[in-house]
Amino acid sequence: MTRLTPLAVSALALLAEREMHPYEMYQLMLQRREDRVVKVSAGSLYRAVERLAADGLIAARSVERAGHRPERTVYAVTDAGRQALRDSLAAMLGQYVNEYPEFPVAIREARNLPASDVARLLGDRREEISASIRFVDAALGRIAAKGLDRYFVLDVHYTRAMLEAESRWIAQTIEELDAGELHWPHPDSSTPPEGRQ
Numbered sequence: 001m002t003r004l005t006p007l008a009v010s011a012l013a014l015l016a017e018r019e020m021h022p023y024e025m026y027q028l029m030l031q032r033r034e035d036r037v038v039k040v041s042a043g044s045l046y047r048a049v050e051r052l053a054a055d056g057l058i059a060a061r062s063v064e065r066a067g068h069r070p071e072r073t074v075y076a077v078t079d080a081g082r083q084a085l086r087d088s089l090a091a092m093l094g095q096y097v098n099e100y101p102e103f104p105v106a107i108r109e110a111r112n113l114p115a116s117d118v119a120r121l122l123g124d125r126r127e128e129i130s131a132s133i134r135f136v137d138a139a140l141g142r143i144a145a146k147g148l149d150r151y152f153v154l155d156v157h158y159t160r161a162m163l164e165a166e167s168r169w170i171a172q173t174i175e176e177l178d179a180g181e182l183h184w185p186h187p188d189s190s191t192p193p194e195g196r197q
Contacts, residue, residue, distance in 0.1 A: 006039075007039065007045065008048050010038050010040070011025060011049060011058075012057060013085060015076060015081070016081075016085060020074060020075070021073055022042075022045055022046050022073075023042070024072075026042050026045050029045070052075075052081065053075065057078055057080055057081035058076065061075060115184040118184075122173060123170075126167055129167045129170070136159060
């Protein structure tokens, strides 16, 4: 079986909870703030649902109509879909995949900017990360108040830990730049760093 995309996994997981139509799935993802970890739009979710149905991982159960709104097809996960969800989750949890985020590229090529600019820009990034940590902490407070089991929001705890780790790394790098401990080339230098020819 082909590995499912994160959006397909999220869609299958929602349908494993209960039957629903794609618009309801989309609204629930936004309500749960799943759009912070899965790139989703209404269109991309509808395409994912169509693909899951074509692959036999979900099946239409009924068609609903409310007032003058268009008909909405309600889907349910199939046995094959439940197995695909389990297999995909096992692979995602157990195997490291380099997802090629853009920040490591920017860090690798930061030598093309003056050290003072890099320190300032990293400081800006750290402020944004601090705001995200405050947002996550507030969310965790609301979650705790609702008494939800921790397993339901492990992704939120993971996100906070990754933000905290990045913030610490950035703070250390800024310190090294400000103190002159991190050798920095002149940004207009045409000489590549040692070993990068």
